[in-house]
Amino acid sequence: MSDAPAPRRTASEMIVGYFKDFGVLKETGREYWGIQIINLLDCTFYFAMLTIVTLFLSHDLGMSDERAGYVVAVFTSAVTLLLTFSGAMTDWMGVKLSLRVSLSGSLILRALIVFVGVTPSIPHRGWIAAGLLVLSAPFMAAIQTIFQAATQRYTTKRSRSAGFNLWYLFMNIGAAAGGAAVDIVRLELKIGNVHIFTMGVICAVLSLVVGELMVHREAQLRGPDEEPEPTAEKAAQKKSPWQIFVSVISEPAFFRLVVLIALILGVRAVYTYLYLLMPKYWERTIGPDAAIGVLNMINPIGIVVGIILFIPFANKFKVYSLLVYGAMVSAFALFPMALPWQVYGGDIAKAHYMMAVLCMIIVTVGEVLWSQKLNEYTAAIAPIGQEGTYLGLSMIPWFLAKTLVSAFSGHMLSRWSPETVQVNGTAVPLQQAMIHNQVSYWDSPAAMWLWLGLYAFAGCVLALMLRGWLTRGAHWKREASA
Numbered sequence: 001m002s003d004a005p006a007p008r009r010t011a012s013e014m015i016v017g018y019f020k021d022f023g024v025l026k027e028t029g030r031e032y033w034g035i036q037i038i039n040l041l042d043c044t045f046y047f048a049m050l051t052i053v054t055l056f057l058s059h060d061l062g063m064s065d066e067r068a069g070y071v072v073a074v075f076t077s078a079v080t081l082l083l084t085f086s087g088a089m090t091d092w093m094g095v096k097l098s099l100r101v102s103l104s105g106s107l108i109l110r111a112l113i114v115f116v117g118v119t120p121s122i123p124h125r126g127w128i129a130a131g132l133l134v135l136s137a138p139f140m141a142a143i144q145t146i147f148q149a150a151t152q153r154y155t156t157k158r159s160r161s162a163g164f165n166l167w168y169l170f171m172n173i174g175a176a177a178g179g180a181a182v183d184i185v186r187l188e189l190k191i192g193n194v195h196i197f198t199m200g201v202i203c204a205v206l207s208l209v210v211g212e213l214m215v216h217r218e219a220q221l222r223g224p225d226e227e228p229e230p231t232a233e234k235a236a237q238k239k240s241p242w243q244i245f246v247s248v249i250s251e252p253a254f255f256r257l258v259v260l261i262a263l264i265l266g267v268r269a270v271y272t273y274l275y276l277l278m279p280k281y282w283e284r285t286i287g288p289d290a291a292i293g294v295l296n297m298i299n300p301i302g303i304v305v306g307i308i309l310f311i312p313f314a315n316k317f318k319v320y321s322l323l324v325y326g327a328m329v330s331a332f333a334l335f336p337m338a339l340p341w342q343v344y345g346g347d348i349a350k351a352h353y354m355m356a357v358l359c360m361i362i363v364t365v366g367e368v369l370w371s372q373k374l375n376e377y378t379a380a381i382a383p384i385g386q387e388g389t390y391l392g393l394s395m396i397p398w399f400l401a402k403t404l405v406s407a408f409s410g411h412m413l414s415r416w417s418p419e420t421v422q423v424n425g426t427a428v429p430l431q432q433a434m435i436h437n438q439v440s441y442w443d444s445p446a447a448m449w450l451w452l453g454l455y456a457f458a459g460c461v462l463a464l465m466l467r468g469w470l471t472r473g474a475h476w477k478r479e480a481s482a
Contacts, residue, residue, distance in 0.1 A: 025159050025166065028221065031095075032154035032163065034214025036170050038099070038207040039147050043174025045200040046140070048181045050275040051296050053133070054409070055283070056193040060117055061126035065280070065418075069410030071130040072276060076402040078137035083145060090142065094218050095150045098142060099211045105139040107204035110197045117194030154221050168307075175300035182293030253381045256470050260377075261400075263463040266456030267327040267370075268401040270334065270363060273452070274299065276409040278356070281417045281445055284430045285341070285352040295356050302364035310368050319376050320471050326370025328460040333363035334453030338446050341434065348435055380474040416448035 025032070053075075057068040090098045109132050116122055116129045147167060155163035185195050274296060282290040336358040344351035420427040423438045433439045441447055463470065 025162055027156050027159045028154055030214045031217050034210050035147060035150040035154065036167060037210050039167060040170045040174045041203040041207050042143055043171050044177040044181060045203045047175040048178035048196050049200060051182050051279055051292060052193045052196050054276060055279055057126060060193050061129055063126045065413045066410035069406055073403055073406030075134050075137055076406055078134060079141045080402060082138050082141035090145050090149050095146060095153060096215050096218065098146050099215060102139045102142040102146060103204050103208045106136060107201060109136040110200040110204060113197045114194055114201060156221055169304055172300040172304045176297045179293040179297035183291050187289060251383055253383060253473060256381055257378060260463060260470055263459040264327055265400055266459045267330050269405045270330050270456060272401050272405040276405055277413060280413055282356060284417055284419060285445060286349045295360060298360035299364050303367060306364060306368035319373050320467060323370050323373040323377055324460055324464050326366050328457065329369060330363050330366030331453060331456035331460055333359045333366060334449045338450035338453055340441060340446055348431060412448055417445040
């Protein structure tokens with residue numbers, strides 16, 4: 001046998017190889033493709049809904065910025081928390097029944113939200129819609145775990161990696177389609193934000209039809225040379241939740257992960273600003289016809305392209321370095337919006353469009369660099385045999401970021417980016433006051449982005465300074481160090 005190293009592939013060969021790898025998906029059946037169609041439909045609605053939900057609650061239903069923020073905080077936190085339990089429910093009920101229940105529940109609740117949104121005579125309809133939104137959280141959480149469980153179940157070992165890659169691509173394509181749907185509803189059709197939920201009803205109906213026609217089998221798909229995995233040995237090694245908890249908190253690696261989570265929380269929060277702060281911020285600084293959907297399309301489209309282009313180079317960088325420096329890039333994305341708008345020219349709308357595009361491009365580059373490395377770092381510092389538990393803990397920053405930013409988003413908007421400001425006792429639209437220099441820098445939206453950017457960037461600097469301690473004991477999968 002020759003000991004000569006395999007010839008290095010060029011970047012173009014690796015990118016072509018990435019797409020060729022999808023060829024193994026011919027081993028899958030109609031169930032896999034049915035799930036991916038439903039994934040595309042559901043993500044189109046979900047990301048469109050996230051983009052307009054605060055606008056819907058405030059503009060359509062009359063909630064204040066603060067109350068809309070509280071509602072979204074409860075909703076997003078509930079979805080994240082329920083992800084912990086929805087996987088077990090999927091295992092218990094099976095993919096087909098879980099899918100049917102989740103989509104049916106989502107369909108009913110979305111239809112009720114549409115009814116409330118188009119019926120002004122309903123008293124307290126803002127709170128009723130908020131309650132319906134929160135009630136939809138278990139179904140939305142279940143759908144997410146169904147996608148992952150089904151992608152695992154309906155692929156073979158050989159096709160699994162490609163199956164999850166395609167799932168991620170479909171998710172981002174759906175996110176881009178959701179951005180387009182927002183602008184079609186608001187700017188082309190010129191109808192209320194509530195009709196994003198009308199689109200959600202249509203998506204749920206189509207998903208139910210696809211599920212009934214294409215998703216039938218429950219058994220794990222296996223290749224011709226695959227043996228069933230031994231279950232007796234796995235069952236013997238299972239620990240109770242309390243034993244797992246005690247084992248985890250007694251490990252030094254746990255405290256390192258907690259510290260890193262705290263340090264990158266500001267960066268993780270940047271991605272919640274995309275739907276909690278930016279839609280209203282864009283509408284108030286650019287104008288009511290701001291193309292918020294197109295702006296929010298930049299991120300998912302960039303992720304799809306960026307991941308494909310970055311694949312040939314990803315393993316050439318040290319994991320922890322890429323994690324921290326990539327997070328710094330994401331933090332830096334807020335600084336273009338921290339500059340006075342006059343830096344970008346004399347037209348306030350065009351200036352804020354330029355800020356928005358710069359921000360979205362930079363935040364997308366950062367996400368491509370660092371987001372997947374958090375899982376790799378977490379698995380590397382986890383004690384052998386506890387990787388799954390630690391990977392679950394890596395979701396904490398996303399949960400905390402969504403909860404805290406959602407709760408405070410309304411207050412931040414009221415403080416730095418309100419609908420109107422008081423000028424000599426008169427309420428003046430924010431954009432007009434900014435044009436006439438009637439808002440000081442420290443009371444303007446730019447100051448909000450400056451403070452948020454400094455907080456996120458400072459956490460990254462501290463993470464870099466603590467590199468030695470945070471990577472102590474890590475077992476990297478390849479020879480490169482942290």
